[in-house]
Amino acid sequence: MPSTPGTSTGRRRHRVREEALAEILRTGRRLLVEEGPAAVTLRAIAREMNMTAPGLYRYYAAHRDLIQALTSSLYDELAATLAAARDRHPASEPGRQLGAACRELRRWALEHPQEFGLLFAKPLTDADTAPGAAAHDPSWRFGGILLELMVQLWRRGSIQPPTGLDPAWTVQLEEVREHLDGEPVPLEVIYVFVSCWARLYGAVAVEVFGHLDFALTDPGPLFDHTVRDILTTLGEPSPGS
Amino acid sequence: MPSTPGTSTGRRRHRVREEALAEILRTGRRLLVEEGPAAVTLRAIAREMNMTAPGLYRYYAAHRDLIQALTSSLYDELAATLAAARDRHPASEPGRQLGAACRELRRWALEHPQEFGLLFAKPLTDADTAPGAAAHDPSWRFGGILLELMVQLWRRGSIQPPTGLDPAWTVQLEEVREHLDGEPVPLEVIYVFVSCWARLYGAVAVEVFGHLDFALTDPGPLFDHTVRDILTTLGEPSPGS
DNA sequence: AGAGATTGCTAACGCCGTTAACTTTTGGGA
DNA sequence: TCCCAAAAGTTAACGGCGTTAGCAATCTCT
The missing domain is CATH 1.10.10 (Arc Repressor Mutant, subunit A)
Structure with missing residues (x-):
């Protein structure tokens, strides 16, 4: 010892x-x-x-632990970068904050493609990320920033939740809700969050992993359009810078 | 010899x-x-x-060549699987065909996550996939199926192309257009195709790579919603099975 | 000063990709 | 039918990898 x-x-x-x-x-x-x-x-x-x-x-103790520590520190850096982008806008405009965070995610990913690949291109690393996934999960420090911003957006915004939510989801969605502070967020709204996160991840990954190379040299405008779409889905009327 | x-x-x-x-x-x-x-x-x-x-x-000649041959054969299998799903619907309904192909892509990816990872989780493999990318690219045999279906959809459909296309894109989009048979497709429509492909890739990858595990056990309905969204963007009025 | 923990080393094991030099098999032409 | 060249597979060896065992040095606290 x-x-x-x-x-x-x-x-x-x-x-x-x-x-x-x-x-x-x-x-x-x-x-x-x-x-x-x-x-x-x-x-x-x-x-x-x-x-x-x-x-x-x-x-x-092993090579794997070193890599894991590296990814964890990269998640921290990414989270700090996103937080900084968010804080460049006033908290009274969560829409602009989220837009800035989304664009910062893409910027960071393009600037550090190897790091992004290490963090986000892992098919079946291990069963270390159980479905429940503790709040101590390194990725949570990153994902939490986006999620919290979406919650802010919901608090003041006009998200119209979908109807006919699959009952099989409620259990898992409730687990996510427990990680959020403040007043409970409706499950339907959490569903919207997840759907937006999926879209954001896809928009960044498809570009960084080179699956748009066959068509586009600068997918920037396409990404901007996606972010505007996401913000609209979250009830933000007009795009923030 | x-x-x-x-x-x-x-x-x-x-x-x-x-x-x-x-x-x-x-x-x-x-x-x-x-x-x-x-x-x-x-x-x-x-x-x-x-x-x-x-x-x-x-x-x-080397380990790398073997892996490359493996990925190439996997692209072929995936293309054949998608073609089979497409052909389970009449050619007179390209919307249903594309919907079936999209769902088959997800099904194949979830059934073969390791293979999907090998094909689609490659940040910067090499500069082997140049921006232009020849039509002989193994991934083209797969991507071409979706693209051709989108062209069919455009021919009979009601895609409303976006306005104000970034002129920097036209060069690359024209290169894609040259790979397509038949009457030339407007560049704006190709832009819609690329955007839909990006969304489809993201919807599959975010799930297969486990980045929805924290929230959902069965992202199937979420994926279905995305496919419906894509088909709507492509001018398909109502979702096909 | 001395005990014990900490930190680094060398040597070694089995795995990996890769090369060189060899044997064995095999198919086709004289 | 015989022969020979090409094809297919072998063993031996090189350096690099993760990892372990055992040993020396150093540093900290009493």
């Missing part, structure tokens, strides 16, 4: 350790960006840090 | 070789399905076939 951090020297050790952890992730990310996901290897990271691969096991 | 196929023996040799090629892909796919993409390895395939890894180099 490590000594409890608290004394001055103990604290310093702890900080050094955290700096090493940070340098590992920094190096791994650099390899990801410069040479692709296959290059993010224990031996390569150690080499770049003038270490040997087994030494890294003092910080991560 | 191999002997020119034509003699009886020559033809038989050729068929044996093609059977070996097929068995390699069959084995690779089985490994992909059963143990994930990382398990599709030359040595594992050879092991399963009672061979040694270097022997596979008689059939594929």
Whole structure:
């Protein structure tokens, strides 16, 4: 067991350790960006840090854990980026805030395609993301920002909820609702949120993963149209910048 | 150089070789399905076939080529599956045909998530898919089916093309148009096609890649709604089965 | 100063893709 | 029918990978 951090020297050790952890992730990310996901290897990271691969096991129990920590930190960065974009608009205009966050998501994804791929192109990573998915899930820190904005939009907005909601959904939707603060959101509205998230994810992923390359060099206007559509669905009358 | 196929023996040799090629892909796919993409390895395939890894180099020049051949064959299977779904409806009702093809795409993706991931979760594979992308691109055999159906829909339908098309797009859109037979399709209509394809891809990918797990156990109705939306955009008044 | 935890190392194992050099099989022409 | 060249598959080996075991150094606290 490590000594409890608290004394001055103990604290310093702890900080050094955290700096090493940070340098590992920094190096791994650099390899990801410069040479692709296959290059993010224990031996390569150690080499770049003038270490040997087994030494890294003092910080991560396995290669998989290192990658997981990397994705988690990327989710944090993405969440912070989206929050910053959101805060460039007044809280009194959640529509503009959400629009800005959506566009920032696309901008970040295009600027960091490898990172986006690591986060969002995972068919069946493991069963680590159970259907319920705890609020501690790294992706939740990111997704929560969009969800909260949609809630704001609902509070002041004019979302017209769909009718005839499939009863099989209510159980899962209620679980999502529990993660939200404040007054309970109608399940129908949560359904609208999910549908909008699906559309936003698709609009970004189809572009970043190159599935529009065959047709378009600049899908920007197409994305803008999609965002306007989403905002309209959420009751925002006119598009925000 | 191999002997020119034509003699009886020559033809038989050729068929044996093609059977070996097929068995390699069959084995690779089985490994992909059963143990994930990382398990599709030359040595594992050879092991399963009672061979040694270097022997596979008689059939594929490198591991990358084998994977590429696998993805190409999967594109073919997907295209055939979509064509079959399309042909379950009369050609006089392209709306129903397209709806069936869309739903079949989702069905195939959910039934073969590993294969779908191999085909559609590739951020920056290589620059092999140039913006222009030849009609020989394996993905074109698949995408062409949806595109042709959209053209059919336009011929009889009531697509209202958008106005104010970004002039920067026309060059790329014209390239797509050249791949289509028959009378030239207006660029604005092609824009609608691309936008619908983006939405369809997103609706399938967001589900297969597990980015709706946090909320929904059965996103089927959500997907149906999206398909109806797409068909409406393409001028289909009422949803087909 | 000494005990114990922390941090890094070397050596080694089995897996991977890939190459080189070899044997074996096989098909077709003299 | 025999022979030979091409095809198909083998073993051996290289470097890189994740991972483990065991060992040395260093650092912290008493």
